[in-house]
Amino acid sequence: xxxxxxxxxxxxxxxxxxxxxxxxxxxxxxxxxxxxxxxxxxxxxxxxxxxxxxxxxxxxxxxxxxxxxxxxxxxxxxxxxxxxxxxxxxxxxxxxxxxxxxxxxxxxxxxxxxxxxxxxxxxxxxxxxxxxxxxxxxxxxxxxxxxxxxxxxxxxxxxxxxxxxxxxxxxxxxxxxxxxxxxxxxxxxxxxxxxxxxxxxxxxxxxxxxxxxxxxxxxxxxxxxxxxxxxxxxxxxxxxxxxxxxxxxxxxxxxxxxxxxxxxxxxxxxxxxxxxxxxxxxxxxxxxxxxxxxxxxxxxxxxxxxxxxxxxxxxxxxxxxxxxxxxxxxxxxxxxxxxxxxxxxxxxxxxxxxxxxxxxxxxxxxxxxxxxxxxxxxxxxxxxxxxxxxxx
Amino acid sequence: xxxxxxxxxxxxxxxxxxxxxxxxxxxxxxxxxxxxxxxxxxxxxxxxxxxxxxxxxxxxxxxxxxxxxxxxxxxxxxxxxx
Numbered sequence: 001x002x003x004x005x006x007x008x009x010x011x012x013x014x015x016x017x018x019x020x021x022x023x024x025x026x027x028x029x030x031x032x033x034x035x036x037x038x039x040x041x042x043x044x045x046x047x048x049x050x051x052x053x054x055x056x057x058x059x060x061x062x063x064x065x066x067x068x069x070x071x072x073x074x075x076x077x078x079x080x081x082x083x084x085x086x087x088x089x090x091x092x093x094x095x096x097x098x099x100x101x102x103x104x105x106x107x108x109x110x111x112x113x114x115x116x117x118x119x120x121x122x123x124x125x126x127x128x129x130x131x132x133x134x135x136x137x138x139x140x141x142x143x144x145x146x147x148x149x150x151x152x153x154x155x156x157x158x159x160x161x162x163x164x165x166x167x168x169x170x171x172x173x174x175x176x177x178x179x180x181x182x183x184x185x186x187x188x189x190x191x192x193x194x195x196x197x198x199x200x201x202x203x204x205x206x207x208x209x210x211x212x213x214x215x216x217x218x219x220x221x222x223x224x225x226x227x228x229x230x231x232x233x234x235x236x237x238x239x240x241x242x243x244x245x246x247x248x249x250x251x252x253x254x255x256x257x258x259x260x261x262x263x264x265x266x267x268x269x270x271x272x273x274x275x276x277x278x279x280x281x282x283x284x285x286x287x288x289x290x291x292x293x294x295x296x297x298x299x300x301x302x303x304x305x306x307x308x309x310x311x312x313x314x315x316x317x318x319x320x321x322x323x324x325x326x327x328x329x330x331x332x333x334x335x336x337x338x339x340x341x342x343x344x345x346x347x348x349x350x351x352x353x354x355x356x357x358x359x360x361x362x363x364x365x366x367x368x369x370x371x372x373x374x375x376x377x378x379x380x381x382x383x384x385x386x387x388x389x390x391x392x
Numbered sequence: 393x394x395x396x397x398x399x400x401x402x403x404x405x406x407x408x409x410x411x412x413x414x415x416x417x418x419x420x421x422x423x424x425x426x427x428x429x430x431x432x433x434x435x436x437x438x439x440x441x442x443x444x445x446x447x448x449x450x451x452x453x454x455x456x457x458x459x460x461x462x463x464x465x466x467x468x469x470x471x472x473x474x
Contacts, residue, residue: 135427178408178424230421230452316451388434390447 009068015048016072020079028080032361035206037163041076041083042120050087051118054094059111066095066307070247070300077251078258081365082207084248086120086160091244093121093168096236097186099312100227107225110186121186122164124215125237128154132377135233136179140172141224150218151185154197159210162196165189169215170229182229185219192217204364235312239303239324246296246331249369253338256362257289260345263357278345285341292334299327318389325378332369339363396440397461401425404432416459421452430455437461443468
């Protein structure tokens with residue numbers, strides 16, 4: 001990274017930390033309690049230009065490094081898990097568009113516009129009737145008589161759908177295409193309707209506001225990303241999702257650990273000269289957190305290396321799929337484990353929702369991790385890949 | 393080699409069209425081969441041709457058509473006899 005780029009990245013991360021500390025932290029409990037969209041945090045991120053962070057320089061963007069965006073997810077996660085998740089999901093869509101828009105003039109213009117007038121992008125990749133398999137679609141691009149296109153999709157969840165400006169949706173390429181022959185379509189708010197389905201009162205990640213919806217959209221064909229979704233998914237969407245999610249889960253777990261440590265320090269101050277029993281538990285907890293941090297960090301390093309060495313070609317291999325699937329499984333299991341450990345350190349003071357040591361929200365938020373693409377489904381995929389992959 | 397590949401596709405790829413008459417350059421994924429089925433195709437190819445695909449070749453593009461599979465099998469065989 002050049003000096004100019006590293007200064008730009010440092011300024012970006014300073015902005016993110018300020019927003020995390022001053023805005024996200026201030027509203028996190030209310031967002032959680034009311035299961036409402038973290039509007040203040042997303043507005044601040046929008047104003048800071050953070051929504052367009054990944055737009056490359058040749059399209060007028062800040063060209064912030066992927067590592068810095070991952071670090072931003074971690075920082076936001078420490079203060080408000082739901083804010084971090086909305087930010088992460090938006091960046092997953094941007095990263096996918098940046099990497100796979102090819103020579104599409106429409107998408108190049110769209111990315112330029114993201115810089116001058118930031119827009120929040122949600123996604124509709126899951127679908128009723130596919131058994132949770134993102135690699136298959138029922139909904140399809142329908143070609144209209146006037147050369148326009150349309151689709152209708154029943155999505156069991158769309159995170160912050162009604163709060164987003166645009167939506168990236170997976171659908172079959174054409175009415176006669178196989179379920180696995182998918183494309184991704186970006187539609188703007190004024191091109192679609194979303195009919196909400198069901199309610200939103202979940203255990204954790206309450207601020208992501210992810211009820212289901214039936215989406216109906218009409219759009220010109222140029223808003224279909226040129227690359228097959230299978231390639232977008234392998235090279236960008238899946239590894240980027242798993243890396244950014246795991247960074248924010250690490251952020252949540254790190255804050256839970258910090259709260260446990262604050263509890264132990266307070267206990268130590270009350271009885272100077274004695275090591276409180278909770279300090280031993282904190283030591284155990286530190287080793288759990290370290291495992292999580294190591295896995296998250298090594299996956300990020302290998303992804304950035306893979307992208308740099310052969311332009312992402314190796315990301316299409318099964319060995320690579322296994323690598324980032326493992327990250328997701330490991331991080332999604334380890335993060336709530338750390339939060340539960342923090343509960344064990346702080347005891348009743350951590351269990352109560354209104355103390356400086358409370359970790360209830362952290363625990364509940366990280367418990368969503370194993371469901372975001374169910375771990376058992378990922379194990380099924382891995383089991384199949386392991387039949388043929390050699391050096392994993 | 394091609395008849396063997398076509399037979400393997402017929403047995404394992406679960407295509408929506410007949411593998412025997414498929415054009416050598418038709419995209420097998422667009423013809424209905426799922427990623428699940430593609431693993432079975434790979435295993436059958438390794439067994440039939442007594443080869444092992446290295447990890448670097450275990451990706452979508454290498455198995456996307458009959459022509460691509462032929463090329464991949466040849467590459468490994470040439471490498472083995474060289």
